[in-house]
Amino acid sequence: MRQSFRPAWWxxxxxxxxxxxxxxxxxxSVPLQRERLELPDGDFIDLDWSTQSRHPGLVLVIHGLEGSSQSAYVQRLLRQLERHGLQAVVMHFxxxxxxxxxxxxxxxxxxxxxxDYVARQLLLRFPQRPLAAIGYSLGANALLKWLGETGRANPLRGGVAVSVPFELHAAADRLETGFxxxxxxxxxxxxxxxxxRKHALRGFPDPRAELAAARDMRGFDDRFTAPMHGFRDANDYYAQSSCRQWLPKIARKTLIVHAADDPFLxxxxxxxxxxLPNNVELxxxxxxxxxxxxxxxxxxxARDWLGAYAAHWLAHHLKG
Structure with missing residues (x-):
C-alpha cells in the first residue's frame, strides 16, 4: 500500500x-448520448455514452447510491477520461x-x-475493445463483489473501486454517528x-407510512431494500451483499482507492x-x-486528484 495523495490544506x-x-x-458537463437497454426481466436501464474514443479502450462507470451520470464525481472522471481519449459509458442503476x-x-x-449483463452486452458489441470498469461507493461494493463472484471468468481487463463500504452493516452504523x-x-x-415518485407513477401501493417509519438507512433497508430484493431483512441483505468476503477471489487487476478518514466507514x-490477492492493490x-x-x-x-489518478490507471491497463 502506498500514498501519493496530498490533500488541499484548505x-x-x-x-x-x-x-x-x-x-x-x-x-x-461532458456531452453524453443516452441509450435505453432493455433487460431480460422486462425492465430497463439507461446508459450514457461519452463521444471520445481516440483510445481503443472502453470504461464502464458505475455510480453510487442515488447517483447518476450527472453526479459531480462522475462528471469529473469523464473529463479526465476525455483527456486520455477514452470513451466511457455510465451505467445507471x-x-x-x-x-x-x-x-x-x-x-x-x-x-x-x-x-454482468451490461458488461457482456458491451463485449458482444465491441469484441475487439478492451473493457475496464470503475465504481464509486455503493457501485464500488457491487463492482468488487462481481469481480469476486466471477473470478477468472470475469470479462474485464481491470477495475477501480473508490470509497468502498466493505461491510454494509458497519457503514449503516457509521452513518448513525456524529456529523x-x-x-x-x-x-x-x-x-x-x-x-x-415511482410508486405513484407505476401504480404501486402507497409507501408513505412505511417511509415515515424508516428513520435511518438500516430502517429503509429493512422495509424496502431487503424485501424488494429477496432478503429476509436488512441484516441478511448486509451479510450477503458486502464485498469484503469476495475480495480474495478477485482475479482481475484491481485498484481500490480508499481514505482512512472516510466518514461513511x-x-x-x-x-x-x-x-487481498497479489493482483488487488489497496x-x-x-x-x-x-x-x-x-x-x-x-x-x-482544487485539483481533482482522484479523477486524474483513476483515469491514468485505467488508460494504462487498457493498452493493447
Whole structure:
C-alpha cells in the first residue's frame, strides 16, 4: 500500500473533502448520448455514452447510491477520461437515470446481475475493445463483489473501486454517528423522493407510512431494500451483499482507492493486506473523505486528484 495523495490544506478533515465535489461542480458537463437497454426481466436501464474514443479502450462507470451520470464525481472522471481519449459509458442503476424503472424492485449494493449483463452486452458489441470498469461507493461494493463472484471468468481487463463500504452493516452504523448523520439524512431524503415518485407513477401501493417509519438507512433497508430484493431483512441483505468476503477471489487487476478518514466507514473495517490477492492493490490514504480526494495549494482551486489518478490507471491497463 502506498500514498501519493496530498490533500488541499484548505480542505481539512474528512467532511470538507467529502462535501467539496458537490459544492464546486465542474463548470462544463461532458456531452453524453443516452441509450435505453432493455433487460431480460422486462425492465430497463439507461446508459450514457461519452463521444471520445481516440483510445481503443472502453470504461464502464458505475455510480453510487442515488447517483447518476450527472453526479459531480462522475462528471469529473469523464473529463479526465476525455483527456486520455477514452470513451466511457455510465451505467445507471435501475431508476437512477431520471425516469422510474418499470418493476417494483430497484437496485442495491450487492446487485451484480445488471453489471454482468451490461458488461457482456458491451463485449458482444465491441469484441475487439478492451473493457475496464470503475465504481464509486455503493457501485464500488457491487463492482468488487462481481469481480469476486466471477473470478477468472470475469470479462474485464481491470477495475477501480473508490470509497468502498466493505461491510454494509458497519457503514449503516457509521452513518448513525456524529456529523455522518447529515449524509444519512440527505440520502434518505433522496431515497424517499425516489420511492414516492415511482410508486405513484407505476401504480404501486402507497409507501408513505412505511417511509415515515424508516428513520435511518438500516430502517429503509429493512422495509424496502431487503424485501424488494429477496432478503429476509436488512441484516441478511448486509451479510450477503458486502464485498469484503469476495475480495480474495478477485482475479482481475484491481485498484481500490480508499481514505482512512472516510466518514461513511470506520477505519477498523478496511481490509488488511493479507486479505487481498497479489493482483488487488489497496491505495489507502490517511485523508480524502468519501469520494473526495481534492488536492491543491491555492484556496478555491482544487485539483481533482482522484479523477486524474483513476483515469491514468485505467488508460494504462487498457493498452493493447
Amino acid at each position: 480542505l481539512p478533515g474528512p467532511h470538507a473533502q467529502t462535501v467539496w465535489p458537490y459544492v464546486f461542480r465542474p463548470l462544463r 435501475r431508476g437512477c437515470s431520471g425516469e422510474p424503472n418499470r418493476l417494483q424492485r430497484g437496485y442495491h449494493a450487492g446487485d451484480t446481475a445488471d453489471i 455522518s448523520r447529515i449524509y444519512q439524512h440527505s440520502l434518505l431524503r433522496s431515497l424517499r423522493r425516489t420511492v414516492t 470506520n477505519r477498523n473495517v478496511i481490509p488488511t493486506a493479507h486479505e 491505495l489507502l490514504t490517511e485523508q480524502g473523505g468519501h469520494v473526495g480526494f481534492a488536492s491543491g495549494r491555492i484556496p478555491g482551486l
